[in-house]
Amino acid sequence: MIDKLLASPSALIAFVLxxxxxxxxxxxxxxxxxxxxxxxxxxxxxxxxxxxxALRPEPPxxxxxxxxxxxxxxxxxxxxxxxxxYMKFPVTMEFAAEGRWSTTDQPDSITDANxxxxxxxxxxxxxxxxxxxxxxxxxxxxALEFVGVKSxxxxxxxxxxxxxxxxxxxxxxxADNTGMLKLNWTCFNCIP
Numbered sequence: 354m355i356d357k358l359l360a361s362p363s364a365l366i367a368f369v370l371x372x373x374x375x376x377x378x379x380x381x382x383x384x385x386x387x388x389x390x391x392x393x394x395x396x397x398x399x400x401x402x403x404x405x406x407a408l409r410p411e412p413p414x415x416x417x418x419x420x421x422x423x424x425x426x427x428x429x430x431x432x433x434x435x436x437x438x439y440m441k442f443p444v445t446m447e448f449a450a451e452g453r454w455s456t457t458d459q460p461d462s463i464t465d466a467n468x469x470x471x472x473x474x475x476x477x478x479x480x481x482x483x484x485x486x487x488x489x490x491x492x493x494x495x496a497l498e499f500v501g502v503k504s505x506x507x508x509x510x511x512x513x514x515x516x517x518x519x520x521x522x523x524x525x526x527x528a529d530n531t532g533m534l535k536l537n538w539t540c541f542n543c544i545p
Contacts, residue, residue, distance in 0.1 A: 364406035370399030420543040426487065426516045428454035428530035433490060433515030436538070438508040445541045448489075448516075449503045454532030456485045456520045466502045466534055468519060479519050487534060490515045 374396035381388060426434045438444050450466035462469065468483025479488045482499040489500050492513045498506070500516065508514065516536060520526045 361406040361409075363402055363409070367399045367402035367406060370395050370402065374399060418544050420540040421538065423535055423537045424516070426450075426518075426534045426536050428456070428518045428520075428532045428534075429527050430517060431520075431524045431527040433517035434536075435513060435515055436536075437513045438511060440540075440543055441510050443510060444508050444543055445505060446508055447503070447505045447539045447541070448500055449537045449539075450487050450500070450534045451537065452532065452534040454485070454518060454530065454534055456518060456526075456530055458529045458531055463532065466500065468501075473519055476521055477519055478517070478522055482519050484519060486519045487536075488517060488519045490517070 374392050377384070377388075377392040377395070381392070384392065424434055424436060438446070453463050453465055455462045455464065462485065464483075464485045466487035468486025471484045473480050473482055473484050477484065478490075479486075479497045479499060482488060483501075487500045487502075489498050489506070490496070491498070492515065493509075499519075500506070518527075518530060520530065
């Protein structure tokens with residue numbers, strides 16, 4: 354509480370008023386009625402201001418600063434679009450995709466990062482995930498994960514990943530793909 358009072362401008366003003374009134378009481382041993390009332394009013398005002406400074410609630414803390422950015426993930430890139438955690442510690446990332454893309458040049462295959470209604474079979478890079486959905490491949494180990502429109506993902510220290518569309522395993526399958534996603538990312542613990 355003392356720290357709170359020391360940091361408060363109101364407490365400083367209150368302290369000056371109280372000290373001024375106390376000095377006035379010492380200097381003017383027999384003050385006039387008017388001066389006596391003024392000294393007591395100054396003293397009371399200082400006390401009230403000090404109580405206000407002590408009991409006033411703390412202002413809310415400013416929101417924590419987050420590291421953000423975005424990358425573009427084209428549908429035609431069979432290798433994927435790289436992303437790396439440059440921190441030397443594990444991070445929690447949120448990825449949110451905007452835009453539309455397609456696994457073919459046919460208009461009925463256009464979808465967002467959640468993919469179409471069809472579930473991929475063994476011919477696709479990530480069986481069991483939606484065809485045309487946004488997937489992430491961890492370069493260490495090669496594991497694939499479905500990301501979709503929005504996902505929160507833990508990345509290890511300096512870990513590299515690739516983002517791509519869930520299409521057939523052959524490189525030629527990506528040649529007729531169209532569209533691109535804007536993948537917005539937010540790191541929740543990059544800035545201490």
